[in-house]
Amino acid sequence: MTFKDLNIIPSIMEGLSKANYTNPTPIQEQAIPAVLAGRDLLGCAQTGTGKTAAFSVPIIQLLSERSKGQGSKSTRHIRSLILTPTRELAIQIADNIKVYSRYTDIRCTAIVGGVSQKVQERALNQGADIIIATPGRLNDLINQKRIDLKMVEILVLDEADRMLDMGFIHDVKRIIAKMPNKKQTLFFSATMPPEITKMVKTLLVDPVKVEITPVSSTVDRIEQSIYLLENGKKQHMLNQILEDKSIVTALVFTRTKRGADRVTRDLAKANITAQAIHGNKSQNERQRALNNFKSGATRVLVATDIAARGIDVEELSHVINFNLPNIPETYVHRIGRTGRAGKSGMAISFCEKDELPFLKDIEKVIKKTIPEVKGHPYPMTGVPVFDKTSKASGSKPSFNKSAAGKPAKSKANPARKPKSEWFAKSGKSNSSRSNDGRPNSSRSNSSSSKSNHGSFSRSSKTRNDRAN
The missing domain is CATH 3.40.50.300 (P-loop containing nucleotide triphosphate hydrolases)
Incomplete structure (x- = not known):
């Protein structure tokens, strides 16, 4: 038609x-x-x-x-x-x-x-x-x-x-x-x-x-991923992700106005061009920041949810949730800023321990488990590691723990893994991108392709255990 x-x-x-x-x-x-x-x-x-x-x-x-x-x-x-x-x-x-x-x-x-x-x-x-x-x-x-x-x-x-x-x-x-x-x-x-x-x-x-497109069915063309992070490491993780120059534009969401200003200042210290947009800014300041973002003069726009309403940027490849929202539907609105008009997009979220209940609620609303990025330098500690072999065998979920009851450490040092391995989960693999740096819509989202990076989706039961 x-x-x-x-x-x-x-x-x-x-x-x-x-x-x-x-x-x-x-x-x-x-x-x-x-x-x-x-x-x-x-x-x-x-x-x-x-x-x-x-x-x-x-x-x-x-x-x-x-x-x-x-x-x-x-x-x-x-x-x-x-x-x-x-x-x-x-x-x-x-x-x-x-x-x-x-x-x-x-x-x-x-x-x-x-x-x-x-x-x-x-x-x-x-x-x-x-x-x-x-x-x-x-x-x-x-x-x-x-x-x-x-x-x-x-x-x-x-x-x-x-x-x-x-x-x-x-x-x-x-x-x-x-x-x-x-x-x-x-x-x-x-x-x-x-x-x-x-x-x-x-x-x-x-x-x-x-x-x-009901809220319960998140747009499948948006590739989602979650970083479970040690407290206080979100800014470090954001800076490292943005080292990838193929991420031409990124819209970063924070929960508060003060948080938006702080993230913007820290990005500037890392020589990443960024501007904040929130309710404490005058309309002229907000419009100038938005225009700079649309024109490419500013690479990263840091926004609160209210100020982000109306942001419509063509070819926005990445949305990054610096803070998870406490309202699940807000997550859907946030990530909907990318992957517009039938195009692919990428949504990356950071989660600390106190945000695990928010993550649980989000996954319940979107009716899918957000794939976790493994092997990054700042893993959340004290969280049980799901043993994927038990799921495959049909037995009850078990947790791989050491004799002391603490999560067993991998023989390989995660911090020494090449960046290409954990960047791939957040869209940093060159093979998953077109020449202009946008996500490649032909990229497969199948679980088999994700397993090549040594990661796997966590079960809802595992999430419940973590949240509680």
Whole structure:
């Protein structure tokens, strides 16, 4: 199927063509006809599925068709509102809409905090059919009577679960109260916690439900690996992994803003170009860091989860979880920043002892065991080593321990293993890469190919023993 088969008008088709859009993704294929038909929509989709075009393309078309015969555009009213949790995501959506609508009369603008309000006021005075906004700044402008939402025809709530996590849910309800009761509502959320389910029942009327790539099925094209590390060795491990120059870009996730700044400073000391992006940075600083990362001026972007929403970088080969998230679904969103648009990608995670329960929860959600990287210089101590021979023979799992009850040490010194052996598990083998340094999508993910590196997947029982 092509976009032409979805009855997209020629002016939008021209914009899509310029952006090299030819075939719709599954969510676009299902959502666009429903939205064009005027139906409310409930979209359950994780990042990287193409949902921005799934709602913005039909919105542009509906507003364009309704604009015909209305005369002067000098008195434009806001006819569509797209609410998002973060500034970066709002700006990204606005940029995409400008591309899709470049050959139409539709105008859009982003309304976000962290930048001058006067610039946004000027854009609103010039007229906007679509605004893409974060709840905080939008509420400010509504209270100042700078924005009127009484003419809104189509409302989009994007990443509603993240807005709930960030405490925006009451702001969102106040904004919705300023809009007409009769409107088309498009609701997108990767997860459906009770509060979100309650909102869906309140806002949507007989919605079409589109569910793409449930959280429980992590994208198979992303090669995942885990390093079980001794406490305090994460930065050492990160620096060594980034010695591989074929890792052109890497997005590193930390749990806290302070942690992001610390990792960035330590990378700089190792002569690795890096910038941090988090909530304590001004919008100009965040946008500059993101632009530098996209252009290649910065090799590593260190981000917190909230700030990372909206980061969409083509050809991002590696996502590195410096800290494991305590919410399993967040792991799925993080690693979804690589392996986008059907391409391969690599997700590397670090885990210390106190994070083992998080790892257990993540593996339960994604329904697979993340392969462990063996033989690196900083192994976690005091963790039982699963005896893979017992699994093969069908007997109960046993643990290879010394007479003293401590894990038996290998005869070979792991620290003396050639880097090529343990780097291979994290994507450092040259044979697994194309000439431009990106992961080779043809690389086999079979367990037999992994066994060549002397590693094996740990059983869920082993993980339970470790976590407890």
